Amino acid sequence: MKNKIYYGDNLDVLRRYIKDETVDLCYIDPPFNSKRNYNQIYNNIGKEDAAQSQAFTDTWTWDDNANQGLAEIKTNYNGVFTEQSIDLICGLEKVLKKGALFAYLVSMTLRIAEIHRVLKPTGSFYFHCDPTASHYLKLVLDAIFCTTGGDFLNEIVWCYNVGGKGSKHWARKHDVIFFYSKSHNYYFDGKSVGIARDTGTKSFGGKMGVDEDGRRYQDKLVKKTNKYYRYYVDEPKIPEDWWVDINSIQSGSKERLGYPTQKPEALLERIIKASSNKDGIILDAYCGCGTTVAVAQKLNRQWIGIDITYQSISLILKRLEEQSKDALDNVEISGVPKDFESAVALANKSDDKTRKEFEKWMVLRYSDNQAIINEKKGGDGGVDGVAYIPDHIVGKVIEFKKVIFSVKSNAKLTPAVTRELFGAVERENAAIGILLTLYPMPNLVKDSKQYGLYHNEYVRGGKDYPKIQVICVDDILNGAIMDFPIPAEVVKKATQKATEQKELF
């Protein structure tokens, strides 16, 4: 099987593409109903806090989607809902009424039922959440897993030390990871992730001692036999259900990609190693910047990742490529436009969650994932993204200039559009403006010539580029890619300094 990345809503992907009983392990880390929107931080160029764009939202409202989902649960769509889960949702409707929390729980119930369907009978499920909704989610999980022969195995408490402080409550420093199996016959190899016996504990209690070889031990009474069993402190043990030895991603972490709520690889390594065999199939239906799939790849598992935003898809591709040169050879990417019709379909998506996806796809694809997305709804002067290119070198310092991207999906465009883009380029003191269009625009290609050339001194011997460029979807689908010195690679090697350090948008 090829590994798979799906770009789209996981409910749709699960229903359409993932067959019954095909997955060994599913881990999900969905939005937690935190009532926040999460920004992706681009920290490779310029001032960090200026370079952000919204990656995903975690605010919920009762809307048409929620109504449709509720109807699907009540009518047992696809036959995936247990009687208990339907009764539970009907009961919660009375208690919670049609508000944000209930919309969130309906959305999760729809997806948990599909995940249950795709798990093999020996499969396991880890649901990562936090106390905001964990108690409600456990009810849903129990109603789907425990009523059909599965088991609730653990509530893992993952402790960390960032965030969560407040003067009117105890600092909130843990997430909750529920661990379920689809049947009593599931795979678990806790020893493969054994940790030092004293991890997280200061004292063992019991009878401690040091043997003749100098090894520390604890003698524990085994009640059944009334004999003592000797545990050596340096022998590994299966971790408890409270994890204090895996740090969250810190601002200086090597792993950090700037994607909000990125989870540490060590967390996924523990889960994947313990709950799947080599060659097992791992699913992450909310894969963000791809921590699960990157770890699954390293551990020689097969994997399926799903995410609804193109920022996430583009980061995963980059992450895998950086991890190993041939990682992408065995990956099938689905949902990303491959022809004009699917690009039109993406451009026509208008729901709130996928509103900007066409623009993101065009900008990230043409800039080879180097650009930063502008998420603002209007008021952005037509700027949908910005990339930085090295412009020239002063001493050992590289000076950068902006490239501005503007995306238009209209069937007809007049030269007013190229004029507006040129205005933005001038205003921002940018090097180049690139107009990305859905339909071919020969009139604008011709018109753009009047804006002259930008001279780049960074390229050896200097090089001229058209100041305004017009690229259409067909060009991109035929492989056209931004032809400039790629900044990220340069930045890694050299002292960096963005010519413009003020706010990007």
Ligand SMILES: C[S@@+](CC[C@H](N)C(=O)[O-])C[C@H]1O[C@@H](n2cnc3c(N)ncnc32)[C@H](O)[C@@H]1O
């Ligand atoms: C909390 S993040 C996951 C972070 C991830 N564990 C990591 O380490 O990078 C949640 C992700 O779920 C995605 N998402 C939200 N709703 C989705 C949906 N309906 N279908 C697919 N992905 C979705 C968001 O785009 C976001 O990337």
